[in-house]
Amino acid sequence: MAKVLSQDEIDALLSNVSGESQESAKPEEKISLYDFKHPNLVSKEQMRLLETIHEGLCRNFGVYLSAQLRLFCEMNLIAIDQIMYSEFVMSIAPPSCIYVCDLDQPEGRLVLELNPQLGIFLVERLFGGKGDFVNKIRPVSVIEQRVMRRVIDRIAAEISKNWSPLTAFECEITRFESNPEFVQIVPSSEPVVVVSMEIKIHGNSTLLNVCYPYTWISSVVSLPEVQEKILFGARKVTPEERETVESTLGYAPVPFRAVLGSSEISVRDFINLKENDVIKLNNRINQPISVYVNTLEVFKSHIGVHQGNYAVQVNTIVKEEYRNES
Secondary structure, eight states, rough: OOOOOHHHHHHHHHHHHHHHHHHHHSSOOOOOOOOOTTTOSSSSSHHHHHHHHHHHHHHHHHHHHHHHHHHHHHEEEEEEEEEEEHHHHHHSSSSEEEEEEEETTEEEEEEEOOOHHHHHHHHHHHHHHOOOOOSSSOOOOOOHHHHOOOOOOOHHHHHHHHTTTTTOOOOOEEEESSSSOOOOSOOOOEEEEEEEEEEEEEEEEEEEEEEHHHHHHHHTTTTHHHHHHHOOSSOOOOHHHHHHHHHTTTTTOOEEEEOOOOOOOOOOHHOOOOOOOOOOOOOOOOOEEEEEEEEEEEEEEEEEEETTEEEEEEEESSSSHHHHHO
């Protein structure tokens, strides 16, 4: 015969059930894993700096690829990771396209790694072919390496250009390898920073990786002028720098045009215009005409002749600040 529970026993059971439900409803604590053997050496400020540099690299090189291949190419920054150099080498499957670059000021080396499918596609497009991403990966021939060298040299130039606000150095391609085991820029246990960029062409996506030794990045970031830029932003322009910019801008060409006059006619009159027809302008011969620099009216002048050529003589300056700003 089943036992009949008392009211106290029923209350005790209900309290236990509600307590279990409350415990199960507690949110789980978030736990972040941290490897003390491989600590994070790249700070948040350095990470933002690397992101800014390589986002500019993606923009510039994406435009260059679009012009060279006559296709729309999209290039985006995917990730910036700090790993061991041995992990980076093990992540590359041979055959691959690996370029070793020498750096100066400070001295060091970096590795450019791209998918051989992308390399073969680049060669076919540069030779005028249709181009296609082949499924079967094969080693890149010597002739294809020489054709690709122009594109790789442009990547190296863009790397130097986008690092130039921090430090000026030359990035020179010195060696090509298809087997990652033959590429040793730092010891296997040394940390490196790998920048992964995605290239999308014709609905196909592939990766371009740039591997920097962490010792080289730390030597660049530890420079006093770089630390000043990170902490305080861009410094004020010195008088010498301002003079250099002004002297350089002084040789820049600008459009300079003198407008004799203007007029308004109807569409019917415009369609019926014939040879020797005369259009009346709103200016008289003895009235000054406007002279424009770009789209701004800067001078008032009169028409004349100088050494057998038509000329204008500047009489008044419309706004004095234009001349001072220029």
